[in-house]
Amino acid sequence: MDRGRPRLRAARGTQGSGTVDTTGLTADCANCFGLCCVALAFTRPAGFAADKAAGEPCGHLSPAHTCDIHGRLRESGWPGCTVYECFGAGQKVSQVTFGGIGWRESADKGAAMFAALPVMRQLHELLWYLAEVRSVPAAAPLHSAAAAAAERIEALTGARPQALADLDVAAERAVVGELLGRVSTTVRDRVPGxxxxxxxxxxxxxxxxxxxxxxxxxxxxxxxxxxxxxxxxxxxxxxxxxxxxxxxxxxxxxxxxxxxxxxxxxxxxxxxxxxxxxxxxxxxxxx
CATH class of the missing domain: 2.160.20.80 (E3 ubiquitin-protein ligase SopA)
Structure with a gap:
């Protein structure tokens, strides 16, 4: 579902080119089953016009997994929708992890799919940061480490549903976070003053x-x-x-x-x- 959020520019480039390769890391709502509109909880303080429990479909989600107010979310009182980005996790869970079988058709009514989405989103967010690292010329000494980390995280995204649900994603974030910290120091140390x-x-x-x-x-x-x-x-x-x-x-x-x-x-x-x-x-x- 196109939530009207700012687009992350999908672009490919060679390592250190200054162009972030976001292939597969931006939302493709046409190949998702509206997972973020069902799996996530909505609350009024967070920018939603109505509260919604996790696992409950949003009232604006159509049978075709599209949003009937996507072009006017902010003016309709749903700005929280416009600040969410799955980094491509929605279509990965929908089409790869669960092989194109939607939550409405699944035996558990999507419970396993909804559990996988937040884990996949965090892994894809890490892949986004690692892709950025490999685009920054000043971070060249750490490009190979970032590529290796991305290969490891990418392998995790291919896990079966239960393995995804059991993954210690906080530990993975900590490992990548340490690398991103080194990148930050390397880049910022080049700034005068x-x-x-x-x-x-x-x-x-x-x-x-x-x-x-x-x-x-x-x-x-x-x-x-x-x-x-x-x-x-x-x-x-x-x-x-x-x-x-x-x-x-x-x-x-x-x-x-x-x-x-x-x-x-x-x-x-x-x-x-x-x-x-x-x-x-x-x-x-x-x-």
Missing amino acids: RRPDRRGADLAGARLRGAGLRGASLRGSLLIGADLRGADLRETDLLGADLRDTDLRGADLTGALFLTGPQLAAARGDAATRLPAHLARPPHWTA
């Missing part, structure tokens, strides 16, 4: 308009409602940063590390916001 380290910082509502944060680490930081208008965020590590309602109008995020479409969709920006080449401007941002 002092590089602020605000990992995990509580910067909710912070007034950082025009701040010079080039090469900073904002990994895991809380930036809800922060004012980053016109800020220099080039080569800044934004892995896991909470950008809900963050004002990025006019900010420069060129070369920002580990930034994703869902983070941008949760933030505010405009035509003057500069983004990494592999990320598209969210459609709801102001002109």
Whole structure:
């Protein structure tokens, strides 16, 4: 189901070319059974017009697994839908893990499929980050390590349903996270001058308009409602940063590390916001 979210640009490139190879890592809703609309729980505080339990189909999901309000989600009170990205996990679970048999036709009414989706999504998100690493020339010393890690994670995505459900995905995230940390340090060390380290910082509502944060680490930081208008965020590590309602109008995020479409969709920006080449401007941002 096309949720109207910002598109992650699917592009292929050679290692170190600056082009992120996102093949298979962007949502292909036409080849999914609307899994995110069923498997996930919805709550009003998270940006949904109605609460929904995990495993319960959304009331807007059609029998053909499409959304009947996908073109007007935000104005209909469903902005939470527009900030979700499965990184291609939906179609992988639908077409590969379960061989094209939908949850409506399965004997367990989709229970195993719904359990596999969040695990697959996390694995695909890791593959997205590792693909990004291999596109960054400054991270060349770690390209081979990233390729090896991607090969291992890719193998895990081919596991059978029960093996997926039993996978210690937190341990896999920790291993890849350590590598991403080394990449971050390698890239940011090339940035001239002092590089602020605000990992995990509580910067909710912070007034950082025009701040010079080039090469900073904002990994895991809380930036809800922060004012980053016109800020220099080039080569800044934004892995896991909470950008809900963050004002990025006019900010420069060129070369920002580990930034994703869902983070941008949760933030505010405009035509003057500069983004990494592999990320598209969210459609709801102001002109």
